[in-house]
Amino acid sequence: ANQMPKVKYIAQDGTEHPVDVEIGSSVMQGALDNMIDGIEAECGGFCSCATCHCYVDETWFDKLSEASDAEKEMLEFTFDPRPNSRLSCQIIVTDELDGLIVRLPEEQS
Secondary structure, three states: OOOOOEEEEEOOOOOEEEEEOOOOOEHHHHHHHOOOOOOOOOOOOOOOOOOOEEEEOHHHHOOOOOOOHHHHHHHOOOOOOOOOEEEHHHOEOOHHHOOEEEEOOOOOO
16 A cells, blocks of 8 residues: 655644645645644635645645635635645645645634
């Protein structure tokens, strides 16, 4: 069996949480499955809230498919939007994203 891609979640205090996330699952789901604080995901992954906001490491940002207009709109409501902000429910994990690094924001809106 292929190994699952690893996603590294970096908490506000710098703590790193590398976890295996199933291919086809989302970065948000990986955080929830592994009890990682910092991603709330109130709407359950439907891009209708901004509580799964994360910052994608610059080296990975361009490897992601572009955010939809709906996602971009939601990102404007996040606590501290930056150019590398994404909603983690919209990042689907693939083999190519093995090693992905995301940083968790200070707070979710």
